[in-house]
Amino acid sequence: MEQRISLITLGARDQSRLAAFYDALGWVRVDSPDGVIAYDLIGQTLGLYAIEKLAEDIGVPVGTLGHGAMTLAYNVRDKAQVAPLLTRAEAAGGRILRPAHDIFWGGHVGYFADPEGHIWEVAHNPFAPLAPDGSFRWNGHG
Template sequence: MEHRVSLITVGARDVETLAAFYEALGWTRVDSPDGVIAFDLLGQSLGIYPLAALADEIGVPESDLGHGAMALSHNVREKADVAPLLDRAQAAGGRLLKPAQDVFWGGHHGYFADPEGHIWEVAWNPFSALGPRGEFQWNGVG
């Protein structure tokens, strides 16, 4: 297996509301005939799919999907970019979980949940500068 994530699929009870949230953050929506609403990212895509359809596709009851203990992270170029992005997520209908603050390891971050409860971290990491296209590079190595 090559070391990459190609598609992140999140299940949603209200696909249109969740898509509108990401559009309000400035992302560009791409619809597909199979019911997935996608947002192309750098090197992968975020797909929004009806939760019931996702459960059916996997072959498990919808109640088995729940919300996993996972956070998606969006790194920014400057420390000062964290708080405004958290504010934008809140204005778009997200819920602030942790306001922007310094972290023990030297970075600066905060957390929000989208309208369906998917958790996002917004972080500035002084040890992992973003690449020329905005791609994350662990310890600055991509």
């Protein structure tokens, strides 16, 4: 597994208010029709997502996400890479929260928690292919 974080998703109880905060910092939003408010960073993207939708995607009750909920995303080049990385995470002591599956927006994802409970998403996003160096951009490179 290459060392990278592709997408940091923060579960937002008030998505508009949280977005206003990042807007006020001078961050520029990236168009996203799927309910995520996204900001491209240097080498990563920060996403703000309604906490209820985040819990639904992971397959857990909202209450288990706690305060300040987020997922760390590791994007892969191919859909077939998602399940093996989940297996590797489980073998290393992680816990599978949701196995690899196709998701409504056209990608393929799965979730695991590290031994401390930090939640990771392993994702293939066909709309945001990784650059040759593995870097991620919300709408892909090009």
